[in-house]
Amino acid sequence: MFGRSVYSSHFISRTMRVPAGLRMPSVCLLTTLLASATAGCAHTMLANGRPTLDAFDDVFSGSRQFTDAAGLPPLSMANDLPKKTERRVGQLRIHADFLLAGQHRLIRELDTLRVTLSQELDLPVSDEPIHLYLFADLSDYQTFVQRHFPGFPARRACFIETDTTLAVFAPWQERIAEDLRHETTHGYLHAVVPGIPLWLDEGLAEFFELPQPADGRHQPHADHLAGRLLEGTWQPRIERLEALEDAAAMSQDHYAESWCWTHWLLRTTPARRRLLETYLSDLRHDPVTPPLSARLRDMEGPPAVTTAAVRDHVRDLVE
Ligand SMILES: [Zn+2]
Secondary structure, eight states: OOOOOOOSOHHHHHHSOOOTTOOOOEEEEESOSSSOSSOOOEEOOEETTEEOGGGGSSTTSSOOOOBOOTTSOOGGGOSOSOOSEEEEETTEEEEESSOOOTTOHHHHHHHHHHHHHHHHHTOOOOOOOEEEEEESSHHHHHHHHHHHSTTOOOOSEEEEEOSSOEEEEEEOOTTHHHHHHHHHHHHHHHHHOTTOOHHHHHHHHHHHTSOGGGTTOOHHHHHHHHHHHHHTOOOOOHHHHHTOOSGGGOOHHHHHHHHHHHHHHHHSOHHHHHHHHHHHHHHHHOSOSOOHHHHHHHHHOSHHHHHHHHHHHHHHHHO
16 A cells, blocks of 8 residues: 655655656645644655654754655554544545544545645546545554654644555644645645645645635735735745755745745636646646746746736735
């Protein structure tokens, strides 16, 4: 079930075509259990089963990706995976260590998210299973993650992609709905656009982690960016996001800005939405394709014009 190959570079998986069967194992580790409630998630890379040294730093911001944990037994052989409830709902395979109805409102919502995402982004739906492993007790989740992903910083939830499996691990806690919407979005995206750039992957996960009535409007991010604009300490610049090759370099500003560009593309004009849809479609066929910034220059004009439009968008969102 879980492929356990080792790859050396997160960069390769996101910028080059990866042959089928050699998909990079990756991890999204959502907000720390121990620190900020506003932090995003992280992609992390394990080298020979051990985290890189900087994986221990700054546990609630930035992203890191781990290669697979060489030397550890495959997760498919694990005897501590949740299995009291086994449900198949659409693309989701739910495994919980407690009784959970397949018709639970959140599970229905996560199933619906598949179609919402497909319609919003004009992407096909996939039948590739996304496994959700749910733990009733936080301590059981933490023990599981520490056992199978030694060295991971403590996070509220995590998404793991290996060459054969898309899987989410999470404890059933207060913010489970937001966490599962975020992590399941990664799953749905990676099932159809495995080469999606890091910044867009996180921007879309932040967009879709919100409940439907919010319509992708992440007010804390908007307020944060508006404040930074007022201070004169931030200017939108998509090329800076596109240059993020190492997920460890992602800060909270990057998460907020990634969401902001995503929201601007999806919620301002039909032409911008189509631009994003076309970009995702091109990425599906070849991850080496002109970046969004180049496409925006062709459509909107010089970067200064686009930057001014995004600044205005942020101001509109906080008025
Ligand atoms: Zn994420």
